[in-house]
Amino acid sequence: MILLIVVASILLASISIIQFKNEAKEYHQERLENKENAITEHINYVLSTTTYPLTTRNLPLIFKDRIHELSDIHNLEINIYGLDGKLLISSKSSFSIDSVAPPIPPFVLKLVQSSIEKRYVDIKSVDGMKNRSSYSQIKDDKFKPLGILNIPYVEDDGFYEKELKSFLIRLGQVYGFTLVIAFGLAYFLSTYITQTLKTISERIHETSFMQKNQKIYLKANSKEIDSLIKAYNGMVDELEQSAVKLAQSEREEAWREMAKQVAHEIKNPLTPMRLTVQSFQRKFDANDPDLKQKLNDFSQTLIQQIDTMSAVASAFSNFASMPAQQNETLNVVQVVELALDIFNEDFISFESSEEEIISEIDRTQLIRIITNLVKNAIQAIPENREPKMVAVKVERDNKHNVLISVRDNGYGIEPFNSPHIFEPKFTTKTSGMGLGLGIIKNIIENYKGSITFETEPEKGTVFTVCLPIIGK
Numbered sequence: 034m035i036l037l038i039v040v041a042s043i044l045l046a047s048i049s050i051i052q053f054k055n056e057a058k059e060y061h062q063e064r065l066e067n068k069e070n071a072i073t074e075h076i077n078y079v080l081s082t083t084t085y086p087l088t089t090r091n092l093p094l095i096f097k098d099r100i101h102e103l104s105d106i107h108n109l110e111i112n113i114y115g116l117d118g119k120l121l122i123s124s125k126s127s128f129s130i131d132s133v134a135p136p137i138p139p140f141v142l143k144l145v146q147s148s149i150e151k152r153y154v155d156i157k158s159v160d161g162m163k164n165r166s167s168y169s170q171i172k173d174d175k176f177k178p179l180g181i182l183n184i185p186y187v188e189d190d191g192f193y194e195k196e197l198k199s200f201l202i203r204l205g206q207v208y209g210f211t212l213v214i215a216f217g218l219a220y221f222l223s224t225y226i227t228q229t230l231k232t233i234s235e236r237i238h239e240t241s242f243m244q245k246n247q248k249i250y251l252k253a254n255s256k257e258i259d260s261l262i263k264a265y266n267g268m269v270d271e272l273e274q275s276a277v278k279l280a281q282s283e284r285e286e287a288w289r290e291m292a293k294q295v296a297h298e299i300k301n302p303l304t305p306m307r308l309t310v311q312s313f314q315r316k317f318d319a320n321d322p323d324l325k326q327k328l329n330d331f332s333q334t335l336i337q338q339i340d341t342m343s344a345v346a347s348a349f350s351n352f353a354s355m356p357a358q359q360n361e362t363l364n365v366v367q368v369v370e371l372a373l374d375i376f377n378e379d380f381i382s383f384e385s386s387e388e389e390i391i392s393e394i395d396r397t398q399l400i401r402i403i404t405n406l407v408k409n410a411i412q413a414i415p416e417n418r419e420p421k422m423v424a425v426k427v428e429r430d431n432k433h434n435v436l437i438s439v440r441d442n443g444y445g446i447e448p449f450n451s452p453h454i455f456e457p458k459f460t461t462k463t464s465g466m467g468l469g470l471g472i473i474k475n476i477i478e479n480y481k482g483s484i485t486f487e488t489e490p491e492k493g494t495v496f497t498v499c500l501p502i503i504g505k
Contacts (some may be wrong), residue, residue: 062165066436069167070185072107079103080179087173089115092180093122100124111185113171118142121180121420137181141168145181162187220290222382233261240269310335343457362504363388363400365435366427372403373425378411386428390435393504394480402473406439406496413443415490415495422493433502440495446488454486 079099085091089504092113096103104111104124111124118137145168146154152169165186171179227252236249248266313331321327403425410423424440446454455474477484481501488494 058440065165065167065184068107068109069169069182069184072103072109072111073169075103075106075170076182080171080173085121087179089121089179092171096122110185112185113182114180114183115119116180118181136185137168145170146406151178233258233265237265240272272403328383348441355456359395359397360393360503361395362391362393365394365398365437365500367393368396368399369425369427369437372400373407375404376407376411378421378423381407381411381423381425384424384426386426390429390502391504392435392500392502394500400477402476402498403437403439406498407471410441410443410494410496412438413441413445416446418442429502430499434499435502437498438495438498440493442493445490445492445494446486447490449487 057106079095083095085095092115096113100113100122101124112120113122114137117120118134118139119143141153141155145151150169151165152215155168157164157166167182167184167186168225169182171182173179180410196424213471233249236247249262264344280461313327318324366387366389370383370385373381407423407425414421414423422440424438426436426438428436454470455470474484477498477500480503482498482500484498485493486496
């Protein structure tokens with residue numbers, strides 16, 4: 034509505050300016066014609082009453098005493114030229130007839146002679162003012178050309194410009210008042226009439242598939258809005274039903290996958306346990322002098338397999354439920370350096386850009402991140418690789434984050450394995466369950482951080498952990 038008013042005001046103002054200009058042009062054109070006709074009639078009267086013969090040569094004598102009178106009566110400058118374009122006499126008091134007087138341009142003479150009315154108006158702009166100069170033939174009583182009458186006319190648009198300025202001011206006042214009314218009306222509509230739509234819009238914006246959505250209970254102002262409210266409430270019901278079905282489906286799928294993985298990992302130690310028991314049963318001899326040693330070996334084998342199953346259970350327990358964060362203010366640099374003390378490998382190096390990077394974080398979970406990445410880096414290096422290298426670096430970026438990188442010169446990660454590197458139960462090693470990177474990824478994302486990696490097959494990999502610096 035407001036835009037329409039502005040466009041209408043601009044359009045009306047433009048039309049008004051064009052109209053005023055056209056009226057001014059028509060006014061000056063008609064005024065010049067009227068003046069020219071009046072002067073022509075006066076000249077014809079002088080020619081009809083003169084005692085001089087009507088020739089071109091006699092025109093200065095005929096109008097010698099009359100041209101100034103004509104100029105004063107009509108309040109215009111009058112110039113009379115010969116048929117060859119040379120000035121014969123002028124009403125300008127300071128003007129003298131001599132060789133310096135400018136003649137009529139040849140093209141103007143040609144246009145006057147070739148036109149039906151034997152008349153031509155030359156229009157020029159001088160110093161921003163539009164000058165009209167009419168040229169018409171002076172004829173005797175037998176319509177024989179005697180000379181050319183020239184009437185210079187300067188257009189004075191002061192009156193029209195003043196009227197136009199006054200009109201535009203009044204127009205601006207009217208439309209300004211209209212805009213004030215329009216703004217007030219728009220405010221009233223947005224505050225009162227559209228309040229229901231605003232409530233619906235806010236509720237729709239808050240609607241999410243991952244949360245419990247509230248229905249809208251409002252008294253509608255119209256059937257259309259009431260229909261919109263009913264449609265939204267129906268959508269909320271359908272969304273809730275879909276969320277319940279999806280959550281149930283995801284839980285069932287997760288438990289199926291978890292059950293498959295647990296069954297697979299437990300079967301691995303059960304098979305050698307079964308074979309060990311069967312072999313011991315088949316070869317058991319109570320009189321065997323080495324019976325005590327064999328019983329000890331048998332027990333150690335079973336204990337190792339039991340420990341393996343216990344490790345499987347612990348790993349899945351840790352993956353299924355992460356412990357709650359116990360954040361404390363600590364020096365990340367110091368904790369990372371202490372975490373490396375549990376490793377005996379002499380090819381592990383540590384570097385930090387600062388002595389202290391203080392943040393609030395769970396010490397145990399931070400140590401878990403470091404030990405898991407370093408252990409993976411060590412295991413990724415071939416036995417025959419010389420020199421072996423694992424480099425741990427801690428630094429601060431310019432976005433208030435702490436960056437922890439672990440670089441190795443191991444096998445690297447093949448391109449086809451890269452998309453799956455953080456997936457649970459994915460591993461490129463001959464042992465392990467592939468849960469380590471999945472667990473630390475969950476820890477990092479709980480802190481709104483990220484973990485990325487860059488790798489080059491047979492040359493090594495670098496994992497980079499980005500954690501926000503909290504409480505600093």
